Amino acid sequence: MGSSQQAGWCKKPTSPTNARATLEAVRKIVDTIVLLTIAVVTGATGNNRVTVTVGSSSVLTCSPKSNITMVTWKINPKVGGFCTLGYRADQNKTDRTNCSDSINWKLRPDHDPTLEMRQVEIAHEGDYTCEVVATDGNFYKTHHLTVLAPPRLTLYCDDHGVPVCEAAAGKPPAQISWVLESTSIPKEDAHDNGTVTVLSKFTALSTNRTNTTCIVSHPAGNQSKSIACRPSENITCHLCCVIFSLASLLVLLFLLAVFHLYTFCDSRTMRNQ
Incomplete structure (x- = not known):
């Protein structure tokens, strides 16, 4: 045979890199077939x-x-x-x-x-x-x-007459909102069993708290309660004491002013005599 024919019969050996790539492709195809077979069986x-x-x-x-x-x-x-x-x-x-x-x-x-x-x-x-x-x-x-776990809703007035809403032991944590807009940031307390207690205080700028409503939103069901909070007796007593003190101070200042005026007039009368 001539050299040209010999060249036709002789092929360039496959490089190790190409062989590995081919084996990897075959392996992926076999793995896919096996997984599909397992899923069917x-x-x-x-x-x-x-x-x-x-x-x-x-x-x-x-x-x-x-x-x-x-x-x-x-x-x-x-x-x-x-x-x-x-x-x-x-x-x-x-x-x-x-x-x-x-x-x-x-x-x-x-x-x-x-x-x-x-x-x-x-x-x-x-x-x-x-x-x-x-x-x-x-x-x-x-x-x-x-x-x-649906939370237990509790709504009460604290010692300062501020409405407090508590959603206890909920899973996942409950969301608390107020009917009147509030700037309160809820606080969360996590428990060992996976439940969370959420507490929110009503901190609206308005002083009208005659009827405040707390709304608790939860995947297990929504709840709401309303309450009317009034200033506590301690706050009322404190305000009364402040007002009484101011009134007493004003009366004392008035008496001092009258006394100084009387003394001034009496001294001028004695000099004129």
């Missing part, structure tokens, strides 16, 4: 956000599948330890680990793997994952549970 249904109020009941559903062989609820609260509820069809047996009595199956797990929580507490907040093993595959469903 497991029947992942994604996540679900659930919001409930303290003291109420909550029902968390699982993937409704027939021919279930095993169901497991894995509960990971923000506060406290991990707990599980399980069911095995081959043994027709249920078990529970570290779960409180308020968390249980709603019905028979072999018919319906739904989870029920009674008298929800703040400590129940967290992630709830249901894993179902059936003849046609494995299925997962996760619930992110958020617990709301």
Whole structure:
């Protein structure tokens, strides 16, 4: 063969950099295919956000599948330890680990793997994952549970006759506003259980406090109260004392002026004589 033909048969070797790039591209494609396959096989249904109020009941559903062989609820609260509820069809047996009595199956797990929580507490907040093993595959469903705590509204007059509004132990923190415009800056006090107490004093420039209304806004529900505050007896007494002192001073000054005038006139009369 000629040199030109030999050149046609000979190819330039692939550089290490190009080979690594090709392998990386292949690896990414394979990883994508594997992830898609896992998603199809497991029947992942994604996540679900659930919001409930303290003291109420909550029902968390699982993937409704027939021919279930095993169901497991894995509960990971923000506060406290991990707990599980399980069911095995081959043994027709249920078990529970570290779960409180308020968390249980709603019905028979072999018919319906739904989870029920009674008298929800703040400590129940967290992630709830249901894993179902059936003849046609494995299925997962996760619930992110958020617990709301409505604040306790208290409206009162302080020692100076100023309206004070308190939204105690709310989760999340409540928002306080006044019907009459106020320049008050609310103060927050956080508690160990995740709730927050918000306090606001009415500090409007107007002195008309015959009917002041406090409005508390919260995701669990809005509340409002009205109150009529009057100056306290201490303030009234203080004002009376100030007025009496000023009046006494004016009377004393008047008497001194009269006395000096009388003395001046009497001295002139004696000189004229």
